[in-house]
C-alpha cells in the first residue's frame with residue numbers, strides 16, 4: 401500500500417490514521433488527507449501524525465486506496481468532486497454510515513468497494529468493525545482490507561444489509577457506554593463520591609466485565625446471576641431497571657439507530 405488518501409479528515413479518519421500508524425499498517429508518509437474547507441484541521445493532523453495534505457485532486461490518480469470518511473450527508477458531493485480524478489480500478493473503503501455500495505459505485509463507477517463500520521476505539525486499536533465487500537474485491541484485496549481493519553481492532557464480515565444493525569450496535573456503541581458512564585458519575589457524585597473516584601471505579605468495572613466475557617466463556621446472564629445475591633443490592637438495582645423498562649429502552653435505542661441508518665441510506 402503506497403498511497404492511502406482520506407477524503408474527509410474528521411474524527412473517524414483520525415481514529416483510523418492513528419490506529420494504522422501505531423500498528424505499523426501504513427506509514428504516515430503514505431497517508432494523504434483532504435477536507436472540504438477546514439484546512440486548519442489538515443495542518444493539525446499533518447503536524448500531529450506526519451501525514452501529507454493532498455495538494456491537488458490530480459494526485460488522487462496515484463492513490464492505491466481511497467478512504468471515504470465524510471458525513472453521510474456530504475457523501476454525494478464529496479464523491480462527485482473526486483469521481484473524475486480517480487483511476488478506473490482504485491479500491492474504495494467507505495466508513496460512511498448508511499451509504500450503500502450501490503450508491504458508491506453509481507457515483508464512482510464499478511470498482512472494488514469495502515463498506516466498513518468501525519467505531520472510534522480504532523484510535524487505540526480497539527475498534528469493533530463490521531465490513532461488507534462487493535464482488536469486485538478479489539481474495540488478495542479482501543485479505544489486505546481485513547489486515548488493515550484487524551490492525552485497528554476486531555473485524556467481522558457481514559452481509560451489506562446487516563451493516564445497519566452493526567452501525568446501531570457497535571458503530572454507535574461507544575457513545576451508549578459513555579452516556580452510561582455520565583449517568584453513573586452523576587448519581588455517584590450525588591452520593592458524595594468525587595467524579596474521579598466514580599470514573600476510576602466504573603471504567604475498571606466496564607473493562608473488567610468486558611475481560612470476563614472475553615476470557616471466561618460464560619453467557620452474560622450466568623455472569624450476571626453470579627453477581628446477584630438473593631435479596632441483595634444487585635437484585636434491588638435490577639428490579640429498578642426492570643420497573644423503569646430498561647430492556648424496552650435498549651430495544652428502542654438500537655431500533656432507532658438502525659432505522660436512522662436505513663433513512664441515511666435513502667438520503668433522508
Ligand SMILES: NC(=O)C1=CN([C@@H]2O[C@H](COP(=O)(O)OP(=O)(O)OC[C@H]3O[C@@H](n4cnc5c(N)ncnc54)[C@H](OP(=O)(O)O)[C@@H]3O)[C@@H](O)[C@H]2O)C=CC1
Nearest residue numbers: 408409410411412435436437438470471472474478496497
Ligand atoms: N464518529 C464515529 O464514531 C463514526 C463515524 N462513522 C462514519 O464516519 C464518517 C465521518 O464521521 P466523522 O469523522 O465523525 O465526521 P467529521 O464531521 O468529524 O468529519 C467529516 C470530515 O469530512 C470533511 N468533508 C466534508 N465534505 C467533504 C468533501 N466534499 N470533500 C472532502 N472532505 C469533506 C469535513 O471537512 P470540512 O470540515 O472541511 O467540511 C470533515 O473534516 C461518517 O460518515 C460517519 O457515518 C463511522 C463509524 C463511527
Ligand SMILES: O=C(O)[C@@H]1CCC=N1
Nearest residue numbers: 497567570571572573
Ligand atoms: O452517529 C453516526 O451517524 C455515526 C455512525 C456510527 C457512529 N457514528
